[in-house]
Amino acid sequence: MQLIHCPWCGPREEVEFHYGGQAELAYPERPAELSDQDWAEYVFYRDNPKGPFAERWSHNAGCRRWFTAVRDTRTYRFLGTAKPGEPLPVTQQREARV
């Protein structure tokens, strides 16, 4: 059971939070102009790295605010959290893929 640091409310138990998957996925500017494949990538495809991963979390049972966290998917350890608009707390995933 993790202790997750909500950027506003501070450390709270994992059960107060909702996981939102990969962070930094922008809604396409003009979906109508995307190919079916590109649209499918936006809707369904997510990174799945083994290592640091930038994710969305929402402090559901608390302040109801969404924030970004970088978490290591091997150890589950949170490397940092950030409010929306703030830079990512830690450099994240694609190290292995760029």
Added chain:
Amino acid sequence: MNDVTTAPGADLPEHPDFLWRNPEPKKNYDVVIIGGGGHGLATAHYLAKNHGITNVAVLEKGWLAGGNMARNTTLIRSNYLWDESAAIYEHALKLWEGLEDDLGYPILFSQRGVLNLAHTEQDIRDSVRRVEANKLNGIDAEWLGPDEVKRICPIINTSGDIRYPVRGATYQPRAGIAKHDYVAWGFARRVDEAGVDLIQDCEVTGFTVDGDRVTGVRTSRGDIGCGTVALCAAGHTSVLLDELGVRTPLQSHPLQALVSELLEPVHPTIVMSNAVHVYVSQAHKGELVMGAGVDSYNGYGQRGAFHIIERQMAAAVELFPVFARAHLLRSWAGIVDVTPDASPIVGHTPYENVFVNAGWGTGGFKATPGLGWCFAHTIAHGQPHPYVAPFSLDRFTTGALVDEHGAAAVAH
């Protein structure tokens, strides 16, 4: 002193004196299967048996069948909602029914039936829908009322005054359990006999690529050339495909399970409840084997959060009051690879000689022989077997999903 006369598990068969060689990898193989779990081994088995392809290596980064195969709760059933799912799982179930003979290995396949409980009006609708679909697909299935549920599994609390009373259940009599290690080792022994090299402690770290073909794999035990690559790496598929620059809509999540101590038989079947999130069977030696839902976040850690276990225990005691003083003996987690529609991805990749098999979520074990059969066919013919064709990657582009969430959000 005590009145037990037959020892629990005394009738469990011994393992054979020889299982497999531990060969050094060769320079080249016709087919390299990445992942020495149930699916990799079954694929190798049917490649040899059905297609005569034996110049094959199965590369396993740890110990053979040490991933989800060693961590699952061994439930086998085919009562899936959609035709596409029902077809592959039923194909698997039929193979399970003959697998002990095929492998010459006592896999302890025990067809004790599965009850999927319904607690709400919507559960009942979903259950009837699935039962009726199963019947039309030739799969044994029935809808049972609470009294019949009680008859099949007397320890279920079917009284009306619990928080979510049991309103009935679907029942598939042919469903069952098998002993996972025995299954893996049965396949492994056959595969080894056929001349396939099982290579453990051999982690694939990269690929050598020539245009749209992969010519070899880089491993912790050296480079290995290959004609065809077959990915059977479950939760690690994304990591491997990332090396090839191929994206898949897979997410890896921890999935926990647990066992109790050995108990005198009380639980003759398998019970699953989606609404209260638990499923239970009693294994051959008497331990209660239980699982729950997946942990919400991505993880490769083979462990999960304890509140999931606590919730699962609450559900178990709610449904089976006599379990109150059974004891949690050991808990563990596997890494399940989940797709957006809760159905697998099997078939082509952008590389012409690389085939993928992943995304089985909680259904991997039960599909083992069926997938092995169909994936071997796919590799041998270069074209998806009809049973796996609906599970191509391009369904996410066309929208032709096989969405098993709705009526079968039932994990496992």
Added chain:
Amino acid sequence: MADTLFRTHPLAHRRAALAELSAAVGGLSVYPEDEVAAVDLRVGPVGPGGDALGRALGTALPAEPNTWTHTADGQLIWLGPDEWLLTSAGGDPAELERELGWVVSAFDGAAVDVSAQRTSLRLRGELARELLSLGCSLDLRPTAFPAGTCAQTHVGQTVVLLLALGADDFRLFVRQSFAGYLADWVLDTAEELRAAPCHPAALANLSEE
């Protein structure tokens, strides 16, 4: 027919059981509180909107997360970075919403009457923290959760807005539909705190140390 529409407290049916509990357990008092007007306020915390709202309320908005302040007849409670709950014992909900809505709308804010959305349960006495610790994962040590702090968190399996009013004095706002559950949870959990009708030797042994 009555002349005015009467109010019904969501915990009316638990009042007697809670009173019995409070009488039976020394060091614990639990009771449903009277309804108060409550308005959910949304406005940017820093800048003219927050200032204007503060002026209207006669007190600055608590900017520190997990804190609350007194107002003339109620409380101003931090709910989120741009969200507060204002309670008012004497206020008229609709009027309050209208007046504050008029203030915050000029700053793209919002004011919503949520008077009946939640109800509150008061928990007092030296055993109050002990009771909460049986179902709340927060660090409730007096140093970590002193008077003036608040938190939205779980008690049992429901979300509450928990306020420390004093050293051994808590208010639990709970969504009205979950209020019965929370009261039942308190009643069940407080069994632990009842004097043990048992052998004195056993009592001595029950001390955990």
Added chain:
Amino acid sequence: MSRVHGYGRVETGRTLTFTFDGRTYTGHPGDTLASALLANGVHLVGSSVKLGRPHGISAAWTEDATALVQIERPFPEPMLQATTVELVDGLVARGLRGQGRLASLADPARYDRQHTHTDTLVIGAGPAGLLAALAAARAGEDVVLVDDRSCAGGALTGTEVVDGRPALEFVADVVEELARLGVRHLQRTTAFGQYDDGFVLALQRRTDHLGAAAPAHRGRQRVHRIRALKVVVATGAQERPIVFADNDRPGIMLAASARDYLHRYGVLAGREVVVFTSDDAAYAAALDLAGAGSEVTLLDVRDAPPREWAARAADAGVAVHASAVVTGTEGEQRVRAVLARTVDGGIRLPADLLLVSGGWNPVVHLFSHARGALAYDPELGSFRPTSSLPGVTAIGAANGTLDLAGVLRDGAGPDAPVAGPEPARTPTGIVWRTEGDPDRQFVDIQRDATVTDIGRAVGAGLRSVEHVKRYTTIGTAHDQGKTSGVLASGITAELLGARIEDLGTTTYRPPYTPVAFAALAGRSRGELFDPVRTTPLHEWHVAAGAVFEDVGQWKRPRYYPRPGEDMDTAVLRECAATRSGVGILDGSTLGKIDVQGPDAGVLLDRLYTNMMSTLKVGRVRYGVLCGNDGMVLDDGTVLRIDEHRYLLTTTTGGAATVLDWMEEWLQTEWPELRVHLTSVTEQWSVFPVVGPRSREVVGEVFADLDVGNDAFPFMAWRDTTLDGVPVRVARISFSGELAYEVNVCSWYAPALWTRLLAAGQRHGITPYGTETMHVLRAEKGYPIIGQDTDGTVSPQDLGMSWVVSKKKDDFVGKRSFSRPENHNPLRKQFVSLLPVDGRTRLPEGSQIVELCDDGLPEPPVPMLGHVTSSYHSAELARPFALALVKNGRARIGELVDVPVDGALVRALIGDTVLVDPEGARRDG
């Protein structure tokens, strides 16, 4: 009796009576079942699982692998270790062969959990843990100390000297000071799992040891969920046996355990004792037992036994054989003789107790749970922590420190109290097994798993300890390999010719010791298993005799049967009353979201498939929400309250999901939008007043409201007041009837409900439940999201293209509508089905097939779709259904078959709207 005068800490002044395997014995408070059995000379406790070999008591605490018992009274509990069951009066137990038995009744005991936060958690109240706790407490830290035994002191027997006084006096002093310093000190509390961020779970046994005096209202066991900034693992070490032939007989025990029985319980476990050791610690056991009156012979594997210990042994009359190993034992129900090889050749030593010590295994489980790395230490012959783990330290024997002085230093640092002089330690001889018949050398005694089994595994080609574990089942029994795990690694390495360092050990996983399911369930049982949500009218519904339905966590009235009515009758009555007169529903569970801000309309336009920004103040619009995949997520009505304010409703089940989902879009995608979302689900109670007489009822109650059709048309809302209380009335119809949804602040819900009922009395106003609501809406073809849809249904599939805006450039899900599959002509579409016989109600969930005149063909039979809703209609005087059917709208007027209970029911595909297709009633 083998109770020795002058030893032990049990309360000999009080006698407890208990029954084991049908015979009655006595013991004392402070005994465990195992110590009481040994005190009564009972060594045979159970038998092995596979071979049925007799098993006794082989240790004194949780490491015991053999003495498994079933408790029958006071309440049946399967498979406990006799060594950990505290004796109480009236205890009834029996020995086990492998399987425990569950009670046939529910457990009446209560269980709970408690959250504790602390600066430092110390696990283990042995000398190291006590001193660590003391140091932290003295430094002003908040400290929690947990220990699994009934009292503090750990492995201290009382013979040691600390700080110049007997060790247990020292312990008592520390315990007292800890209490003074406010340390929360819990005995009988086993830390069983360590998770992330200093999170430790510990099980406290609170009442069992009180026997009949246990207060029933108090939790029997409590799971402590402890969050600590620092965790100190001071869990000690467990003695490691040495494997030899017939090492599983009753009367064979770990050496330190025999000391424990003597000093803790005053029980001398044998009179003729052989001690077999490769470690110094067993000398203390030999000397203590000799001092208590036993004849003791000591066999030391090592060629050079520790000089000082050997001298003490000689003084005590204990014969010491160096370079000696046990090769076998004799005796059936208890060991009778020990066979050994000494430098003088094979000998046979008569014995009623054989003590074994092969060194020590640090208890690293809790450290390892938290991903602390372990490595093999060749001096210990075991695995110990190597890495440091943030916030977690292992000290004392848990970290491989075995001498008392060192342990005290581990706990207290340089200022540690002084330990009395001990003989210097001679290195442990690392011996996994002796020579002898490997078929009878048991590695995992509980599983009857032998050296032969490991040999077979290795011969079969297995190279990993995990494979060997699975092949042999070693380490999978009740004790989870506490004594066998390291041995198995050692013997496997030996047989493979590999290094144990390279082979490693199997993974330690929670729980450290078994935990009852009910303890983990805690208070989440019965009604508290999951919260029950109720509306303000719940008590009214109960009094009215409503039958409730679970909808998510809500309890909703499904119907209100009158005496003698079943559901069908009641629902037909409720439907007829509503369609012909007036009915009233408690619709308060509907999700409600207040949307405010200048960009409210923009947000709604992006989320709903239709246009919401054009809605006029005072009007209502129905809307559908889709996911990115273009499938229907939820639906509901939208009221425009003013220029910058809307009120949305969602389905009952979708309320939380929709609000979270909208917040996600707003906060993560469009934070620039000036909009705020607030849940007002419980703020407003909602009562649809439905039926041709609804206008009279609503008009009568709200005298200030013009309810005429012109002033107040369909899909409009109006504010009014009643006795000064604001009320919002909306003309929304989910039934196709003239209807007014009355919204009021929930404080006044019961009062207003009562007013409406009173006003409706002369019109026969009829409260109706969800079942009637479903029938009425189905007659109108209104889908219920989640019942008629399953996440694979688009608005177009529902026949709702009219709700999908053509004007908007984009909204969530729009792009997915143009994917190829969305234009598949064989997509399933929403239609009605009328059973041709006019009698059969098609079961919901039924599958639909093409007409088959000759009965169903062999499977697989292609399916066309399924029945999503099905009812008997009072209005139509016949059953009807809604269904999703492939290409259904093009097939209206065609017949299909529906298999029901082995027969085929023929049904006609029709349009979804079966009642009042023109909408005259609704609009009237």
